[in-house]
Amino acid sequence: MTETAVRFLAEIQVSLKPTVNDPEGTTIAGALGNLGFDTVQSVRAGRYFQVMLEASDAVTAEEHVKQMCERLLANPVIETYSFKVTALEPA
Amino acid sequence: MPVSQEALDAVALSRAEYEQLVERLKREPNEVELGMFGSLWSEHCGYKNSKPLLRLFPSGGDRVLTQAGAENAGAIDVGGGRCVVMKVESHNHPSAIEPYQGAATGVGGIVRDIFAMGAYPIALLDSLRFGTLDEPQTRYLYDGVVGGIGGYGNCLGIPNVGGEVFFAAPYNGNPLVNAMCVGVADIDKLVSARASGEGSVLLLVGSDTGRDGIHGASGLASRTDPESRFAEMRPAVQVGNPFMEKLLMEACYELASRHSDWIVGIQDLGAAGLTSSIVECCARGRTGAVIDIERVPRRETGMTPYEVMLSESQERMLIIAKPEHVDQVTALFHGWELHCEAIGTVVGGPDVIIREHGEEVARVPWETATEPPEYRRAGERPAEITELNRFDIGSLPDLAPGDASAALLRMLARPNIASKRGVYRRYDQQVLGNTVIQPGGDAGVVRIDETDLAVALTTDCNARLAYLDPYAGGAIAVAEAARNIVCTGANPVAVTDCMNFGSPEKPDVYYTMEQAVRGISEACMEFGTPVVSGNVSLYNERSGRPVYPTPVIGMLGVLDDASKHLGAGFTAAGSPVWLLGADVAQPAPTLAGSEYLEAEHETVAGLPVVDLLAEHRLQQLVLAANDEGLLRSAHDCSEGGLAVAVAESSMLGAHGFESTADFDPGERLDSALFGEAQGRIVVSLRRDSDADRLRELAREYEVPLAHLGQTVEAETFRLGPIESTLPELTYAYEALMRL
């Protein structure tokens, strides 16, 4: 069996869990209000990562990204993550 | 209906404690009340295991303005109508779970304790202990904790002027994060954390309340099964908002310093949130209160009274305002762009009553709530200590003279000795414009505005020595702190302590705690430094093994004339260098519990000793010599002994050193160079001619002394058989920064 590696782009978002205090989001919400954006109800701040990786298939790629999130990119104590994996051209 | 074991476990009350509660209430508590009592009767809030021991501390004195344990922090009169407020507090368990936020919110908590008293915070210190650096988790914790302390303190604009970092295997997985804060207030503007005067209004200011950290007090810090907290307690972690705290700090200081007539008290919200702050305020004022809980601003929807009362959301303060000034107080907080909400009123009577939309949901008698059961336990001397104390250090091979230079470099590179510049350069050390001595010396020195005064601040505890002999270790922590203070030219004045131990329910752990308290007490009496505040952190264990007994001493010293401060570095060439307190030669037993013994022989053993009378005389001598202007520098011998102390003075002042031709290490080279006998200070003199006067003074104070050598312009470093250069020493000393 030969494996052909495919290149994937993982787009990962990490944010604080909904119940965790987000001072940055709160402060930005206040600033938006001061600028006259009265429609803003709340802001949650987060981080966005683009990770390029190689994997044999999409399922494997997603598994790798999940591991990256759990072990490094997010702190499961206070943060949640979500991601989207897109296949690029074969490597 | 009898309460379930599950319900009791959730609030960490024992069945016996519950029965006692029912007897004192004369009824079964409801769910909200049970949650409130669980927190208030926890070790963290109620000190039920430690209180009887803490009463042993000497706590009074001419300068002490607060009663032990009566306020959020201790206050000391420093003269000129001003006082210093200080306290050290632990945030060990939260830091083990989420190091950045755990440490950050630890800083937030201790700073609130200080400005709750109406003081402006002028300095932070932090005393940190981690596992060994070969554990990958240690690096993660170390980086996170240091980052969190910096991230929070830097944002507040409070200089970090000192502390310690120590690595040892017993702290693997259970780091100790102790933060100390010091503030200054006019004595007549000190604020009490008291609710009094029927009709006074309770105002909640700062952050909204969320579901953060519910059961932090009863769960995280007080659970008898420390292991389980790591799995269960994750939702208890909180994210700090130093920006909010900065605004709260400025607003509270403005309120206390300019409008103290508007208020009767200020109290911070810490462990057990609204529950403990309201109940403690009422207990201090011996009065009741009615709280309308629906008026507490929420961050989340659908919160129950139970959750609101026990939330540990950070950056909140309780202001007890006189009814006729509520509008002005509210306007002041709004001016700082902070929320301010009236949530209740002071009433007479024995109860704190919590209502939701007019309906009573809890009624807690403040007296019962603040008088938890106390446990006096029987300690038992750990057998392993006796064994280790008997170890014959003299049986180990001595250091070969040819290896002495390399041994010094190895010692300087040890994480416990190496420069902590990599840590403190991540902290703002100078903001507020008063930092006279920055971290890296013996103690931080900070000027007091509008006076000639400066305060010297340090935290100390050699936990390896406390492990080998908790009584001596406790006394040594105080002696070393005082020694560090006098090395800056300041007079030791008062102590705040943080007692970090394992489970008090284990007789051998309880023994170490009791002995350490006794040792600290004796030393504090000798040095005339009362214990004015403190904190206890128990259940510091991992896999059933307690951490080293770690009684951290934070000490305050006062310099009546800031310009007389003394540094640790050799700042000029041609200065005679003397060792005060002992001769160079030292016997093998002075290697007991030393860094050298662990580094070179992988041994933690021996019996540490301290002579408090000799120590006190030595310190008096240094202060007298500095008063007469004889000294250019002073630096104490601690971890790494004489050789490390002289090398540090050389590096700090960027001048070389050459010992005298007759430098005599005596029978053993290792104990002379690296032994950790207490009561020794290395000084450099301003002039050659000052040596005679120094000798006279030493005779007067009955302190032995030895001429070590002199400082030189060149980069050479020669101490007995040690030959090196400043760049070589510095490279080794900066090992921790290359981590």
Add this chain to the structure above:
Amino acid sequence: MRFAIVRFPGTWSDRDCYRVLHDVLGQEASILWHRETDLSGYDAVVLPGGFSYGDYLRCGAIARFSPVMDSVVSFAEAGKPVIGICNGFQVLCESHLLPGALILNDSLQFRCEWTHLRRDGGDTPWASAIPAGDVIRIPISHGDGNYFAEPGTLDELERDSRVIFRYCDEHGDVTAEANPNGSQRNIAGIINRRGNVLGMMPHPERAGEDIVGGTDGNRIWTSLIEAGLAAVR
């Protein structure tokens, strides 16, 4: 001279600046809350260091919209002297009074330490008494002090002699080792085209008295004060 020291929510160098300007150098100085909009009574504006709005979003990004900032911009456009220190420099960049941006230090860590700065560049009242090539010793204290600008902007700054301070060693050599935060071309402080607006990461107000480590920072304040006196004469 009359100095307006602006206090944003989260500013902490305001009192330090006041101490040096008022107590040490004997100038008139007031601390102004960021909601103040009247700068008519002042000769110079100081945007001090700190963590305005907690440094959330980007350093200085929210403070830039404070009510006082419209007045600060007009004040600067009128050619009057404005200095932004640390967070104040970040606010000036966010406000486009100065080009470029201050990004996360290349160490990824906060840094508080003494640095040496070499006086470079052209005329500005903020450094008129510091001859080119002189080395001054002033501390830094920041997490986001890494000066970044597009190459074209950097070249323009150099060409117009608008880089006023560069991180250097004690001998004045501009080296990579002396760069504490990764700033491009070791840039520590720059001016606008007219030279009346100076932004710098190091804190001159922390080097105002010998007992706290040195007085080199006062050379910046006294430059302006002397330039002001000369203008009156």
